[in-house]
Amino acid sequence: MSTLLRNATIIDATSPYHLQKKDILISNGKIEKIADAIQLKENTNLIELEDLHISCGWFDTSVSLGEPGFEERETIKNGLQVAAKSGFTAIAVNANTNPIIDSKSDVEFLIHKANNSATKLYPIAALTQKSKGIEMAELYDMQLSGAIAFGDYNKPIENDNLMKVALLYAQNFDGLVLSFPKNNAIAGEGIANEGINSTKLGLKGSPALTEHIQIARDLFLLEYTGGKLHIPTISTAKSVELIKDAKKKGLQVTCSVSVHHLTLTDDELHGFDSNFKTNPPLRTKEDIKALQKGVKNGVIDIITSDHNPIDIEHKKVEFSEAKDGVIGLETAFGAINSVLDLENFIENLTIKPKAIFGLENYTIAEGNKADITLFDPKEEIVFTNQQILSTSKNSPFISKKLKGKVYGVFANNQLILK
Template identity: 75%
Template sequence: MITLIKSATIIDASSSFHNQKKDVLIENGVIKKIEDTIDPKEDYTLVNKDNLHISCGWFDTSVSFGEPGFEERETIENGLKVAAKSGFTAVAVNANSNPVIDTKSSVEFLINKANGSATNLYPIAALTAKSKGIEMAELFDMQQSGAIAFGDYKKPIANDNLMKVSLLYAQNFGGLILSFPKNLAIAGEGIANEGINSTKLGLKGIPALAEELQIARDLFLLEYTGGKLHIPTISTEKSLQLIKEAKKKGLHVTCSVSAHHLILSDDELHGFDSNFKTNPPLRTNQDCKALQKGVKSGVIDIITSDHNPIDIEHKKVEFSEAKDGTIGLESLFGALNSVLNLTDFIENITSKPREIFGIKPTSIAVGETADISFFNPEEKNVFTKDAILSTSKNSAFLNKNLTGKVYGIFSNNQLILNK
């Protein structure tokens, strides 16, 4: 297959063609030419879109699909199609299933289910057996089978010694440990950010302290043990400051933030819409602004959708009873494109996550394997249910104004385009 991409603005800070408009010729999955103009031939497949921009393929490091066990929420097959049409050539899939991904065979199951897909799937295996936080899972065996990191999805490790031992043990094979930032004793039965809005609405609060205390503990342990620690989906200004100070000390710590925590605040809760019930909870406008600055300054390493499909039976219920989580693959680019510089966005969803999770980096250069996302950064639209490709429809960005349109991807010698 020969694919010709016409008049595309290249966004790739590592490339000599950065911010230049070029034609790109791909043959058998490899970039053969990048020139001002390449004449098409009859057997070429053309990609010719309005205001076409391209970058290295996007990588989302926090995605849940449900399968195995929760196929009614999302299957791996459909989830990967959604990811491709949302601009992602790679996703890291959480151990958010039943049973959880905590064995060599379950890691291999995920990888085999994704075989032949345009979007690459990388498993994040559970850190503890059955994600119960009691004993460490077989980390080395799972890494040998293809797991790229280890963490219990949305479940903090309360046992200090277990986290210490995990950080020490993983150093034997360069493993990356994820620690969800939440102190359960402090959070209690809270369901919303503790503050003015939770008080007005009569919702039990989760103080920012619950997140910050857990992060402080993990950073103390990391300083003692060494190793590599990744803190997923931080949500408060103080969390950002703690991680910034740890990086200044030279600790090997990285962190991510979700799109909804960068943009949406707990002001959204006044309608008691369960699509805004997330974990961590939506915080204050001040936190949102601080996190945006954290991305721009480089303290925050990764942006993620934290895509978590929840079926209607567990979302269309009373706010206090609804399951936490929002989908986010389809809306991520359009949501963030209005608050972040395009180059900052691309860096935090291409090169940085690949480096942190040990995935081979990609580049838009002659001779490189084509791994490319297609998009238009300027088209404005309203995100409606018609734009949701996921099986579950629990989006916090429903009916929000977005800026930017995703056209598709080229990956694994497959061209996937939206209609």
């Protein structure tokens, strides 16, 4: 069956139809025709939605799903449905499962479980065995099996030489190495951004310095070894400056920022709500301004939900005892769209992350594969617990006003609407 998208505004800077309102006919998973008006024929599914906008399919580069081992938090099947209904046609899945994704068979398990889903799953395999930071995992074998990058999720590589060797070794097969920006020795037992709020609330502080020292070390190593380095979920103004300077030197370094670090500050901690306990911790208004500017000027390459479902037993406890992590797929677009202009960030969900992680981006043009996200950028909503699609409910955006509504995706020859 064919699908006709009626009166869709196209947001795709690589398309000849950018910013134009068109009808789009999709047949057999490909864009057959784009025109001002297309006549509806038999056996065609008509999609007419309020203020419909479409873009290339969104790609989230940091998603945790739980399975295998933590299915009570999220299963692969439901997680992929959540991603599709949240506008993502592809997600990169972190290795923080049980067992850790650190072998060829583990990577193949994830890919097999996601077969035939509308949203494509791409594994990020562990950089070290069991993510313990001691011995490097079999990176090349895992890349051959489908891993698109290597990193120990939310765990820094403390061994300088191990990081150096990883950057050198990965160059043999053009591998992408991830390094989480945290120095554990400086961070200690800190659970909140070190500053006025942590002092007022009596919470152990984790200074921004923990992030700066680790990033500086990694950039020195990258300058020495060459290769490709991606720094996930930076959270401070100084981090933006460090990466900006490294890019000016010509180093192959990229970075991402999470939606919650772009939009929420440590002022949220005054209620001791563990849904605001994140890693890195939420920072200051000054940091948020610098991060938003970093997106606009191209220093920050990727925006990610950093979706990390945590079950109620590990969240509904004292703030100091709760696990880090928030869910973010459902709220990603509405939160970003509340603080940045659509054309300022859409490439950070599409073209840029796909280029960095080696995925193909399908421009919205006749003859191309239909890999499309459908949304309304203007509708304002107040996000509620009832709108959570994930199995776990640890969202920091409950009762927050969001701008924009995601309708769903057309991907892998499937239309998934919320």
